[in-house]
Amino acid sequence: MKKILLFASGAGSNVENIIQYFKNNDSISIVGIFTNNLHAKVLDIAKYHNVFSFVFNREELNEGFVLEKINKLQPDLIVLAGFLWKMPDVIVHQYPNKIINIHPALLPKYGGKGMYGMKVHQTILENKEKETGITIHYVNEHYDEGEFIFQQNINIEDCQSPEEIAVKVQALEHEHFPKTIERLLDY
Ligand code: GAR
Numbered sequence: 001m002k003k004i005l006l007f008a009s010g011a012g013s014n015v016e017n018i019i020q021y022f023k024n025n026d027s028i029s030i031v032g033i034f035t036n037n038l039h040a041k042v043l044d045i046a047k048y049h050n051v052f053s054f055v056f057n058r059e060e061l062n063e064g065f066v067l068e069k070i071n072k073l074q075p076d077l078i079v080l081a082g083f084l085w086k087m088p089d090v091i092v093h094q095y096p097n098k099i100i101n102i103h104p105a106l107l108p109k110y111g112g113k114g115m116y117g118m119k120v121h122q123t124i125l126e127n128k129e130k131e132t133g134i135t136i137h138y139v140n141e142h143y144d145e146g147e148f149i150f151q152q153n154i155n156i157e158d159c160q161s162p163e164e165i166a167v168k169v170q171a172l173e174h175e176h177f178p179k180t181i182e183r184l185l186d187y
Contacts, residue, residue, distance in 0.1 A: 002185045003031045005075035007083040010117070012042035014081035014102065014173055019049050021178035028185055031073045036061065036085050062088045070095075077185055080139065081177070084116050089141050099139040100184070101146070102177055104169045106153060107135040111144030121162035121169065131155050132165060134172045136180050150180045 004022070008015050015033060022028050032052040035042050046053035056066050067090055070078065080087070080101040087099060103111055105120045110132075115123070124132050133153035138146035152172050159165045 002028045002076045003074065004028065004181065004185075005031055005070060005073055005078045006033045006042075007078065007080045007087075008033060008035055008040065008042040009037050009084040010040055010042070010082050012040065012045050012082065013170060014177055015042050016045050017174045018079065018081060018178050018181065019045070019051065021182075028182065031075060034066065034069070036083075058085070061085065062090075064090065067091050067094060077181065079181060082117075086113075086143060087139050092139060092141055097138055100149060100181070101137055101139050101144070102173055103135045103137065103144055104132075104166075104173070105135065106131075106133040106151060107137065107144050107148070111135075113143050115144070118162050118166065121165040124156070125159065125162050125165060130157050132169060134169060134176065136177065149184070150176060152176055 006015050006018065019030055022030060030051050032054060033042050033046040034054045034056065036056060038055050043053055054069055060066050078095055078099040092099060105111065105124065110120050110124060131153045133151060135148060136150040137148045140146040154168050154172055156165050156168060
């Protein structure tokens, strides 16, 4: 059995989608949802689907406690699905090429610290970009700079608001993120 550990900070539509996708899979399971946000909707999702959840603060993330928790679960893949804090080096180094992130734009454009969620879509709209997309990439020591695993672009010339862009990007995320995870675990 291959084990996925999810990290998320917010609404958790990707978490929900990933759980649904692997629900009836006999060889891949979700072993936990870790969050920095006590009020994150992902906690309700975890409870609903009977998945183990864990809430941590910044100190616990950066000073080894979260790493201990991860090690106990022995995940094959750590998936950041809307996780907005930086993964500390101590965790990145223990899990080389085993932590992946999804970013709601075509990196290397519109990435880096402070670029997440709606802020990305707002900036893309202001810059009158004709297209945007998603990037799934390995996590290294620097924000949004790890090796790319998958990218998909989409035309946004008909979008008038960041919310409209978000809807298109989210659809791409939901279509491609679970499939990419499955492909990575199929070794
Ligand atoms: C997703 O669009 C994801 O790409 C983005 O946060 C959203 C979370 O949505 N991640 C980042 O911006 C990371 N820099 P969700 O909580 O509904 O899955």
